[in-house]
Amino acid sequence: MLLKIPLLEDVLNKTTHAKRHHLYDFVDRLHFYITVGALAFFSVFVGTKQHFGNPIDCILPAEHDGVDSWKGYILDFCFMYGTYRYNFSARSNFPEFHGYNQYSSVSYYQWVPYFLAFQAFCFMLPHWFWTWVQSILYLDMGVIVSEASSLNKQERQKEINEKIEKIAEFIRSYFQYRKISRGGILARALRHSAIACVFYLLTKVLFLGNAIIQLVLVSKFLGFNKVTWGVEMLLEVLFSNRERSYSVSRPGNRDLQTFPYFPITVACDYNMFTMGHNAIKNSIQCIIPLNFINEKIFVTLWLWLNVLIFLSILNICTFIFSISLQKQREDLIVSLIKTDEEFERPNSKRSGRALAGRGSMANLSGFRKEFVNNFMGPDGVLLVHFVRAKAGTLRCREILIKVWNQYADDHAIFVSAKVPQPIVPPLTNKGQMGDYSVPEFNFGDETLPLKNVEKEKF
Numbered sequence: 001m002l003l004k005i006p007l008l009e010d011v012l013n014k015t016t017h018a019k020r021h022h023l024y025d026f027v028d029r030l031h032f033y034i035t036v037g038a039l040a041f042f043s044v045f046v047g048t049k050q051h052f053g054n055p056i057d058c059i060l061p062a063e064h065d066g067v068d069s070w071k072g073y074i075l076d077f078c079f080m081y082g083t084y085r086y087n088f089s090a091r092s093n094f095p096e097f098h099g100y101n102q103y104s105s106v107s108y109y110q111w112v113p114y115f116l117a118f119q120a121f122c123f124m125l126p127h128w129f130w131t132w133v134q135s136i137l138y139l140d141m142g143v144i145v146s147e148a149s150s151l152n153k154q155e156r157q158k159e160i161n162e163k164i165e166k167i168a169e170f171i172r173s174y175f176q177y178r179k180i181s182r183g184g185i186l187a188r189a190l191r192h193s194a195i196a197c198v199f200y201l202l203t204k205v206l207f208l209g210n211a212i213i214q215l216v217l218v219s220k221f222l223g224f225n226k227v228t229w230g231v232e233m234l235l236e237v238l239f240s241n242r243e244r245s246y247s248v249s250r251p252g253n254r255d256l257q258t259f260p261y262f263p264i265t266v267a268c269d270y271n272m273f274t275m276g277h278n279a280i281k282n283s284i285q286c287i288i289p290l291n292f293i294n295e296k297i298f299v300t301l302w303l304w305l306n307v308l309i310f311l312s313i314l315n316i317c318t319f320i321f322s323i324s325l326q327k328q329r330e331d332l333i334v335s336l337i338k339t340d341e342e343f344e345r346p347n348s349k350r351s352g353r354a355l356a357g358r359g360s361m362a363n364l365s366g367f368r369k370e371f372v373n374n375f376m377g378p379d380g381v382l383l384v385h386f387v388r389a390k391a392g393t394l395r396c397r398e399i400l401i402k403v404w405n406q407y408a409d410d411h412a413i414f415v416s417a418k419v420p421q422p423i424v425p426p427l428t429n430k431g432q433m434g435d436y437s438v439p440e441f442n443f444g445d446e447t448l449p450l451k452n453v454e455k456e457k458f
Contacts, residue, residue: 193377
């Protein structure tokens with residue numbers, strides 16, 4: 001995190017599994033990591049200024065300005081009850097106070113730090129959902145990705161090879177168990193070859209839906225009827241010279257002009273009761289310095305939410321394309337496990353094993369497709385994406401080749417380079433007799449006629 005927020009990092013670490021932080025792509029981290037950190041920082045910053053500074057200052061009447069109790073009361077009343085926008089009269093050049101109404105009231109600035117904290121909480125919800133899903137799935141992708149990324153910290157090649165062997169064996173054993181295991185409907189559903197992909201796609205949809213909801217909530221919170229207020233605001237300040245409605249500054253005085261959406265100079269009405277039980281209404285001018293900061297925060301937030309929505313839609317489409325299409329899955333995995341035309345397996349347990357010539361390359365291609373689609377499935381491809389993003393392509397390739405080799409051993413894909421040939425009678429010249437007796441076989445290393453074996457016994 002760029003800026004550490006007090007207690008925020010502890011909360012994130014305690015409510016999520018550290019190893020499951022690896023199971024995200026760049027766009028996901030923009031949602032639950034960058035956005036949450038920025039919102040938490042803004043919430044603490046505005047809240048500190050609001051509660052330990054002067055959130056509002058007002059011009060008080062002379063009879064009230066000198067009395068500290070009245071001054072504190074009026075300032076607190078205007079801050080908590082709310083203020084409203086006002087206009088300067090074009091004829092008298094004097095402020096016109098129209099009182100509170102649904103169009104002019106400004107009543108959101110008190111709640112800004114709490115609203116930002118609520119938004120940060122909402123952006124964490126999809127992350128917590130995906131973390132919970134990982135805890136109930138049989139394949140612990142977080143541990144695999146974490147162990148794979150730790151390979152880059154190892155110095156001894158022997159330790160690296162041993163860890164790669166263990167990671168590959170763990171992956172292979174899961175996919176092997178998934179195909180042969182039995183259980184109830186829920187157990188079979190959780191072991192489906194694409195269950196992690198479905199939940200991960202749902203998490204991405206939740207991230208997108210949350211960003212859209214937050215964009216609408218920001219507009220409602222600030223009192224805007226349209227979510228396009230950010231565009232209108234930017235166009236107005238850049239290209240428009242017209243008088244703004246509910247202006248909080250004198251026309252022509254550009255020193256105090258600001259957006260009508262975030263007024264700095266506002267008005268406040270309060271009543272003062274006299275001894276005769278009469279209520280005297282007072283209208284005073286106030287200034288909200290925090291709205292200068294709120295304006296920048298919410299304009300930035302509006303732009304950022306639109307960027308997140310665009311990137312999320314693009315990211316979801318890319319994810320569906322890469323996982324759902326069989327050709328895309330095969331191209332990814334085969335590109336990682338494919339070496340030369342003749343696939344050699346170093347350190348094989350079966351000595352003298354290699355591919356039987358170029359003629360079986362077509363069969364090997366078919367075995368690879370079966371390995372991708374039937375053995376690993378979409379969840380395996382998703383795991384490869386995570387490992388590749390966190391540990392790098394080289395480590396991912398080493399692990400995947402080891403899994404492929406173990407799969408090849410289990411399914412006897414590779415055949416002996418020295419193929420045993422059947423024994424046939426020797427060819428003789430025309431007019432000569434050959435030995436056409438039926439050979440008998442034993443189970444030794446060599447195949448010999450039984451009569452030769454009997455001669456050797458004597």
